[in-house]
Amino acid sequence: MTCKSSSKKYAVGVDLGGTKICTAVIDSDGRVITETTIPTNAAEGPERVIGRIKGTIRHVIRQSGVYFDMIAGIGIGSPGPLNWKTGEVLSSPNLPGWDRIPLRKIIQQSFDLPTYLENDANAAAIGEHRYGAGSGVDNMVYITISTGIGGGIICGGRIYRGETGMAGEVGHMIVNPGGPECKCGNKGCLEAFSSGTAIASRMRERLASKQYGEWRKDCLSAKDVFEAAEKGVEAARKVVQEAIYYLGVGVLNLTHLFNPRIIVIGGGVANGSPFVVESIRQFVREKAFRGVAEAVDIVPAGLGALAGVIGAATLPFVREDENR
Numbered sequence: 001m002t003c004k005s006s007s008k009k010y011a012v013g014v015d016l017g018g019t020k021i022c023t024a025v026i027d028s029d030g031r032v033i034t035e036t037t038i039p040t041n042a043a044e045g046p047e048r049v050i051g052r053i054k055g056t057i058r059h060v061i062r063q064s065g066v067y068f069d070m071i072a073g074i075g076i077g078s079p080g081p082l083n084w085k086t087g088e089v090l091s092s093p094n095l096p097g098w099d100r101i102p103l104r105k106i107i108q109q110s111f112d113l114p115t116y117l118e119n120d121a122n123a124a125a126i127g128e129h130r131y132g133a134g135s136g137v138d139n140m141v142y143i144t145i146s147t148g149i150g151g152g153i154i155c156g157g158r159i160y161r162g163e164t165g166m167a168g169e170v171g172h173m174i175v176n177p178g179g180p181e182c183k184c185g186n187k188g189c190l191e192a193f194s195s196g197t198a199i200a201s202r203m204r205e206r207l208a209s210k211q212y213g214e215w216r217k218d219c220l221s222a223k224d225v226f227e228a229a230e231k232g233v234e235a236a237r238k239v240v241q242e243a244i245y246y247l248g249v250g251v252l253n254l255t256h257l258f259n260p261r262i263i264v265i266g267g268g269v270a271n272g273s274p275f276v277v278e279s280i281r282q283f284v285r286e287k288a289f290r291g292v293a294e295a296v297d298i299v300p301a302g303l304g305a306l307a308g309v310i311g312a313a314t315l316p317f318v319r320e321d322e323n324r
């Protein structure tokens with residue numbers, strides 16, 4: 001019997017972020033047919049943002065030239081917390097005014113296509129697993145290091161969501177209980193040391209007490225700090241060393257917990273410097289149990305900056321397979 005879905009070779013992905021919305025049409029081999037990015041303007045509230053999401057979906061479908069009835073569905077990756085089962089975005093510090101918004105239902109009704117909602121890091125992990133660095137692997141951990149730190153865990157070939165869908169919060173793994181306060185309220189989370197935001201703010205703290213030539217404390221990004229470290233600015237070197245050390249600790253813990261075949265590291269901070277992944281790899285090689293260390297490869301993300309949107313677009317294909 002021919003499966004009805006077999007003719008549906010395309011899917012739409014929406015990577016909803018606090019600053020931008022990236023939308024794409026991909027084919028079932030993970031190739032991006034067309035992609036577009038627009039500002040979220042999150043401060044305008046959910047109604048306007050949802051209007052923009054609908055507009056950008058219509059735009060990419062039209063631009064792709066793909067017939068509507070060839071589209072398997074729409075996948076949305078959104079910052080959490082959210083309920084992937086009901087498709088509601090519960091609330092998000094990055095999306096002001098969002099509170100139990102039934103995003104999946106709204107989009108599904110607008111386009112009359114199967115629609116899926118997933119935590120953005122889980123969506124990226126699913127994308128990397130199907131089409132990126134983790135392709136063909138059963139056990140994988142994905143970590144994204146950008147403004148924050150997120151992650152997704154693939155166990156036995158499937159995303160591991162935990163009891164309430166919140167598994168994989170690798171950024172809030174405590175790596176030093178005496179460490180700086182995290183925005184979650186705890187102290188010493190990995191995110192409080194090693195996210196792009198943390199790297200910039202820890203540099204600012206160091207600069208507050210001293211003058212460092214042209215390094216202005218009000219316009220620093222993690223990228224500036226990495227560049228300063230490369231130029232030998234001592235304060236920057238210390239901040240970068242500390243950030244990488246704790247990434248090593250975090251990844252070592254994940255390696256021992258999950259005994260994965262592969263750990264995929266993505267996000268702007270990791271993509272910006274190959275030396276981040278290499279340093280983590282060395283740390284884990286030195287410290288992990290031998291049987292675990294020998295099994296794991298620690299590699300950069302294969303889908304690069306498009307991991308989020310490709311992951312979101314992967315959801316209709318993956319959920320279709322799961323239900324089969």
Ligand SMILES: [Zn+2]
Pocket residue numbers: 171172182183184185186189191
């Ligand atoms: Zn935290």
